[in-house]
Amino acid sequence: MKSQTAIKLFAVGLVAAGVTAVDVKPSVAGMFDGVEVRVASFGGKWRKLIESTVGEAFAKEGGKMVYVAGSPSPNFAKLIAARGSEPPFDLMETTDDFLPPLMAKGMLDEIDYSKVPNESALPSQNKTKHGVLTWVTQSSIIYNTEKFKEHGIPVPQKYADLKHPKLQGKISIPDIAGGGVMPCLVGMALEGGGSETNIQPALDLIASLDVKAFWKGNSGLRTLLKSGDVWAACAGVHTMGRLLGVAPLWATHVEVKPGIHGVLKQGWLVKIKGGKNDAARDWIVNHFISKAHQEGVMKGWLLSSRSDVLADYASRDGMDFMRLKPDEVKNMYSIDFSKVDRAAYTEQWNRKVGAGS
Incomplete structure (x- = not known):
């Protein structure tokens, strides 16, 4: 009885710490009997996808994946706090903005691609010695086709088209504190002649708009688009796919x-x-x-890192709101x-856009 109570208390402690083991039964025998790997990644439906396509397969080999739930920012902070001792996880799914600091601080191990045969399905730009691309979204202008037609608003071809008088009070832009801001902000800057080191054109444009809401989370933005309170938004195409x-x-x-259409936001898996x-x-x-996991990625309206999976979806009707063909993906920004200074961006945003966000 005491041992059962101890096990229950240990399990409760793991959940409280944001660490959970994939809930699948390991096989009796396999190449990884008794092996435990800690994987830091996102929660919710994303975790369920990983469990179904990776965790269950690992369990059949006798292994156990321990899931450390969290977004890249707090997981990066955990690594910083653990410097000089055992890292809190073995693998980390992160986003492109955290790759430079992870590499600069020497926090990554190299991948042995002789043990990763699926890498042959990835274009060269989707793999590095430290990580593999696992998902992509494409920043775009999502717009309400019925409202645009009803009010005679032209289909937006550039970010500056959001200045149309009939769109004022009906626009949503990602907040500077949100996870979706960088592709939109850099895209606006590029259109206006700026760059990662000069986002002033983007700030000038945003300040000129009557923004209905500065979104921080995708679920909140989807609510605004679904209700019709927002007619146009700068966001990843997965937002539209889910609606x-x-x-x-x-x-x-x-x-x-x-010749460069849209800006990418990327997810990478790295070895700690x-x-x-x-x-x-x-x-x-x-x-x-x-292929199984990457097809699951596409079902969630993110883009696969595999060329064959993208080609399959590109051949389907109604998918052209995403850029799926090799040349289309290649010609995105x-x-x-390494040139992004988030702290400086935030300071400039607060001065120019101000308390409206």
Whole structure:
């Protein structure tokens, strides 16, 4: 009885700490019997996808994935706090903005691609010695087709088109504190002749708009689009995908530079330096870029990192609100986060856009 009570208390402690083991039964025998790998990634439906496509397969080999829930920012903070001791997890799913500081601080191990056969399905730009691309979204202008037609508003071709008089009070822009702000902010800056080191054109444009809401979370933005309170928003195309058949929406990809349409936001899986069970980590990396997992990524309206999965979806009707063909994906802008100064951006935003956000 005491041992059962201890087990229950231990499980409660893990949940309270944001650490949960994938709830699948391990097989009796496999190449990773008794091996535990801690994976830091997002929660909710994303966790369920990982469990179904990666966790269950790992369990069949006798292993156990321990899930450390959290967004990249708090997980990065956990790594900083653990410097000099064992890292809090072995693998981390992060976003492109955290790659430069992770590398600069020497927090990443190299991937042994001889143990990752699925890497052959990735374009060269979707893999580095420290990580693999696991998902992508494309920043766009999402607009209400019915409202635009009803009020005679032209389909937006550039961010400056949001200045249309009939759109004022009906626009949503990501907040400077939100996770979706960088692609929109940099895209607006590029269109206005700026760059990662000069976002003033973007701030000038935003300050000139009558913004209905500065969104911080995607669910809140979807509510505004669904209700019709917002007619146009700067957001990733996955936002529109999740409202297909629910609201009359479409997306347009702004030509931010000549021949370059839209800005990417990317998710990467990296190996944390000092992490345990290297062979198991490479095995899990391989399954994150498996066809099964990447098809699950597409079902959530994010873009796969695999060329074959993108090609399959590009051939389907009604998918052209996303840029899926190889040349289309290639001709999108990837932010150079080594040049991004988020603190400076925030200070400039507060001066120019002010308390309206």
